[in-house]
Amino acid sequence: MAVELCEAVVQAAADGTAVQIQGGNSKAFYGRETAGRVLAVSGHSGVVDYEPSELVVTVRTGTAVSALEAALAREGQMLAFEPPRFGDAATVGGVVASGLSGPRRPYCGAVRDFVLGARIINGRGEHLRFGGQVMKNVAGYDVSRLMVGALGTLGVITEVSFKVLPVPVRDATLRMALPADLAIQRMNEWAARPLPISGTCHTNGELYVRLSGSESGVAAAVNRLGGDAVDDAAFWESLREQRLDFFTAQTPLWRVSVPPAVPPLAIEGEWLTEWGGAQRWLKSPLAVETIREQVAAAGGHAILFRGGDRSGPVFHPLPQPLLALHQRLKNAFDPGRLFNPGRLYEGV
Amino acid sequence: MSHSDKPLDPPSLAERDALAREFQRWLPAEAVLHQPEQLRPYECDGLSAYRRLPLVVVLPDTVEQVQQVMRYCAAQGIPVVARGAGTGLSGGALPLSNGVLLSLTKFTRVLDIDPVNRTARVQPGVRNLAISEAVAALDLYYAPDPSSQIACTIGGNVAENAGGLHCLKYGLTVHNIIRLQVVTVDGELVTIGADSLDSPGYDLLALMTGSEGMLGIIVEVTVKLLAKPESAKLIMASFDHVEKAGDAVGAIIASGIVPGGLEMMDNPATRATEDFVHAGYDTDAAAILFCELDGVPEEIDDDLERVKQVLDQNGCTRIRIARDESERQLFWSGRKSAFPAVGRISPDYYCIDGTIPRKQIGFVLTRIAQLSEEYGLRVANVFHAGDGNLHPLILYDGNQPGEFERTEELGARILEACIEVGGTITGEHGVGVEKIDQMCVQFAPAELRQFHALKEAFDPHRLLNPGKAVPTLARCAEFRAMHVHGGELKFPELERF
Numbered sequence: 001m002a003v004e005l006c007e008a009v010v011q012a013a014a015d016g017t018a019v020q021i022q023g024g025n026s027k028a029f030y031g032r033e034t035a036g037r038v039l040a041v042s043g044h045s046g047v048v049d050y051e052p053s054e055l056v057v058t059v060r061t062g063t064a065v066s067a068l069e070a071a072l073a074r075e076g077q078m079l080a081f082e083p084p085r086f087g088d089a090a091t092v093g094g095v096v097a098s099g100l101s102g103p104r105r106p107y108c109g110a111v112r113d114f115v116l117g118a119r120i121i122n123g124r125g126e127h128l129r130f131g132g133q134v135m136k137n138v139a140g141y142d143v144s145r146l147m148v149g150a151l152g153t154l155g156v157i158t159e160v161s162f163k164v165l166p167v168p169v170r171d172a173t174l175r176m177a178l179p180a181d182l183a184i185q186r187m188n189e190w191a192a193r194p195l196p197i198s199g200t201c202h203t204n205g206e207l208y209v210r211l212s213g214s215e216s217g218v219a220a221a222v223n224r225l226g227g228d229a230v231d232d233a234a235f236w237e238s239l240r241e242q243r244l245d246f247f248t249a250q251t252p253l254w255r256v257s258v259p260p261a262v263p264p265l266a267i268e269g270e271w272l273t274e275w276g277g278a279q280r281w282l283k284s285p286l287a288v289e290t291i292r293e294q295v296a297a298a299g300g301h302a303i304l305f306r307g308g309d310r311s312g313p314v315f316h317p318l319p320q321p322l323l324a325l326h327q328r329l330k331n332a333f334d335p336g337r338l339f340n341p342g343r344l345y346e347g348v
Numbered sequence: 349m350s351h352s353d354k355p356l357d358p359p360s361l362a363e364r365d366a367l368a369r370e371f372q373r374w375l376p377a378e379a380v381l382h383q384p385e386q387l388r389p390y391e392c393d394g395l396s397a398y399r400r401l402p403l404v405v406v407l408p409d410t411v412e413q414v415q416q417v418m419r420y421c422a423a424q425g426i427p428v429v430a431r432g433a434g435t436g437l438s439g440g441a442l443p444l445s446n447g448v449l450l451s452l453t454k455f456t457r458v459l460d461i462d463p464v465n466r467t468a469r470v471q472p473g474v475r476n477l478a479i480s481e482a483v484a485a486l487d488l489y490y491a492p493d494p495s496s497q498i499a500c501t502i503g504g505n506v507a508e509n510a511g512g513l514h515c516l517k518y519g520l521t522v523h524n525i526i527r528l529q530v531v532t533v534d535g536e537l538v539t540i541g542a543d544s545l546d547s548p549g550y551d552l553l554a555l556m557t558g559s560e561g562m563l564g565i566i567v568e569v570t571v572k573l574l575a576k577p578e579s580a581k582l583i584m585a586s587f588d589h590v591e592k593a594g595d596a597v598g599a600i601i602a603s604g605i606v607p608g609g610l611e612m613m614d615n616p617a618t619r620a621t622e623d624f625v626h627a628g629y630d631t632d633a634a635a636i637l638f639c640e641l642d643g644v645p646e647e648i649d650d651d652l653e654r655v656k657q658v659l660d661q662n663g664c665t666r667i668r669i670a671r672d673e674s675e676r677q678l679f680w681s682g683r684k685s686a687f688p689a690v691g692r693i694s695p696d697y698y699c700i701d702g703t704i705p706r707k708q709i710g711f712v713l714t715r716i717a718q719l720s721e722e723y724g725l726r727v728a729n730v731f732h733a734g735d736g737n738l739h740p741l742i743l744y745d746g747n748q749p750g751e752f753e754r755t756e757e758l759g760a761r762i763l764e765a766c767i768e769v770g771g772t773i774t775g776e777h778g779v780g781v782e783k784i785d786q787m788c789v790q791f792a793p794a795e796l797r798q799f800h801a802l803k804e805a806f807d808p809h810r811l812l813n814p815g816k817a818v819p820t821l822a823r824c825a826e827f828r829a830m831h832v833h834g835g836e837l838k839f840p841e842l843e844r845f
């Protein structure tokens with residue numbers, strides 16, 4: 001299958017036609033509109049190598065995320081960055097290309113923190129291998145991590161090695177009624193203390209905290225933090241998959257990324273705050289520029305996550321020298337500009 | 349890709365003077381060094397077998413000055429090698445005889461500490477340990493702790509993606525920085541990463557980390573600070589066979605525990621460090637394993653029992669648990685000073701840095717022992733066992749003709765063994781000049797071409813640390829031919845010792 005993918009790329013290069021790389025198509029809503037012949041990767045599936053005692057799994061990128069997670073769960077392990085799937089069809093390639101992480105991210109790391117190696121097909125149709133299956137590797141530039149969040153614009157990712165972690169023995173969720181400003185303060189105070197926090201979310205005037213670890217460690221932390229213990233594992237799954245009521249509206253949905261302790265921003269709209277304050281969701285009809293100006297002033301950036309104009313600047317505009325660097329990098333990997341043209345930025 | 353590895357004619361004194369005068373027009377006189385005796389301290393980094401004098405050394409202390417240096421060098425086509433503390437072990441900061449050595453040691457200010465967002469913004473010349481010291485009162489610390497942390501700089505750490513004793517649980521440099529200020533080859537100042545957890549566009553922060561001064565000059569680093577663990581316990585376990593110790597490492601990880609640190613030393617390393625720090629190590633053991641558990645005290649107690657069980661099941665002969673904080677520090681001190689300790693028992697030593705899958709530890713250690721015998725050179729092993737990152741130290745005497753060459757060859761054989769079992773030629777010390785030939789073994793020509801194309805996106809004229817980290821395809825072709833014939837010197841143009 002990898003050979004066929006390479007051939008398809010070589011053909012596209014010869015024809016000078018763009019390709020849209022597609023896994024499960026579960027994240028088609030994300031990023032800018034792109035055009036081109038569909039290059040389906042979902043047939044390139046299966047676990048290549050999994051040794052639980054090494055905490056490493058190598059998997060073809062067409063593999064369904066749910067299938068990978070099931071294989072890990074059988075060994076008591078998990079993808080610690082809890083990637084949102086947004087549908088059963090979601091593939092591992094989409095997880096890496098979109099670079100989206102779930103509730104555990106601020107406490108454990110993002111997709112890129114768990115990627116150890118990758119194989120990619122570049123715009124010349126060459127199948128290349130970077131990084132590896134070991135925990136530490138500084139031979140050559142870190143091309144595998146560069147693929148994370150690049151939305152397929154640098155190459156077709158065909159295989160990825162992830163570091164995996166044991167599933168914690170115990171989880172507990174606490175809930176407490178708090179206004180947004182105090183909730184953000186509280187999340188940041190806790191983060192400065194050695195507590196086994198694995199998720200935080202403020203919505204509808206309530207702060208949810210998840211603790212994960214050993215029986216005794218979690219029990220001790222529950223005592224220290226107080227609040228109501230709720231039996232609500234489903235809450236975190238709904239948050240991760242954006243199935244909470246908050247996410248069902250038709251208004252454009254913004255993802256706002258700011259330094260975690262920034263107080264609530266005075267931008268009109270409805271907010272849901274997670275990641276200890278570092279990731280905030282905003283439903284707002286306001287103009288793109290108005291939102292971005294305020295977020296940038298707070299030291300952050302804003303992505304038009306769902307809805308709105310998908311042909312405009314969906315991602316926060318880059319300063320000129322950085323945009324130029326992005327274009328040169330694109331050129332270094334994909335000189336024919338074949339892969340997902342414009343999905344990330346115009347001209348990239 | 350036309351960069352030539354051929355030796356260059358040494359520059360004349362007049363050339364040196366002329367360039368120095370040029371820099372002194374806009375840098376303070378004392379920030380420009382050009383007399384050979386002033387240049388001497390910069391002729392090598394921690395890999396002292398390779399030495400070369402730079403054309404001049406510049407020591408700017410403002411970002412504007414760095415920009416000016418880069419603008420001038422870019423315009424004149426002069427190569428630039430950045431240097432932090434020079435503790436690198438792969439020759440990454442080795443000067444070029446036709447190039448400028450840009451030292452960042454004057455950039456020693458901690459610019460800002462943000463206790464609420466738990467970050468520190470520091471200049472690149474700040475020493476690794478100085479960051480943790482600056483925030484200790486807040487019960488925060490900077491997690492990556494290379495053994496060289498009293499001396500090495502954060503800029504050098506970023507450039508090498510440095511690791512340390514506690515990286516198994518808390519990550520490498522790449523996991524612990526959020527933002528960089530970088531001066532590009534043509535003197536532009538760009539921000540990479542952000543004060544938030546992510547930034548728009550490509551993950552250039554990951555790309556800069558470990559890029560060995562080949563993509564830009566790092567002039568500011570914002571690091572993440574972590575809450576100090578509430579408490580920590582250190583277990584020291586003896587084994588009568590290195591292979592058993594290796595298996596115990598895999599078994600601990602497989603049991604679902606992620607120790608704060610999991611390190612190993614073999615008998616020669618244990619003896620050398622015991623003589624050096626008198627920590628009470630078991631010098632009869634074939635190997636000792638250090639396993640640190642940290643977190644909330646209740647959790648540590650649970651895990652401690654489980655670790656002891658796993659160690660017993662894997663045939664450990666003796667267990668000691670540090671009684672208190674000072675004994676814990678004492679136990680660690682030997683592991684941290686393993687390199688200098690080994691340095692005392694041999695005129696010279698050469699440190700290797702391969703990483704392998706953990707399950708291969710026993711196999712590779714046995715292979716190293718065979719190779720050691722074959723080459724008639726002693727090897728002491730200390731390593732980041734939890735990450736599978738080996739540091740075999742080859743003991744040799746540089747004054748014995750041919751011994752360094754044999755040492756290098758043995759090192760190369762060890763690295764090739766690492767590649768064979770699915771590992772890599774460098775876990776944390778970088779490729780530099782040292783492992784450039786092994787890059788030809790680890791990567792295919794198309795992959796190397798991709799690396800060169802990537803570099804050119806940052807540095808089209810290849811002025812930043814040229815000739816390091818990624819070999820030219822021509823060099824690899826030569827290497828493959830030489831590998832067949834053997835016996836030739838790796839860098840014939842370089843002065844040795």
Ligand SMILES: Cc1cc2nc3c(=O)[nH]c(=O)nc-3n(C[C@H](O)[C@H](O)[C@H](O)COP(=O)(O)OP(=O)(O)OC[C@H]3O[C@@H](n4cnc5c(N)ncnc54)[C@H](O)[C@@H]3O)c2cc1C
Pocket residue numbers: 393394429430431432433434435436437439440441452472493494495496499500501502503504505506507508509510511512513560561562564565566567687688776777813
């Ligand atoms: C006794 C000893 C123990 C060690 N233990 C460890 C360990 O446990 N873990 C580990 O990872 N390493 C270890 N090292 C290796 C070394 O300390 C690290 O690689 C360290 O990160 C180098 O930092 P430095 O400031 O000395 O950099 P230098 O040696 O000065 O430079 C290293 C590389 O970084 C580049 N560089 C430096 N500063 C900049 C900058 N500001 N911008 C761009 N490029 C730059 C240089 O060009 C060079 O390529 C050890 C070394 C010694 C001598």
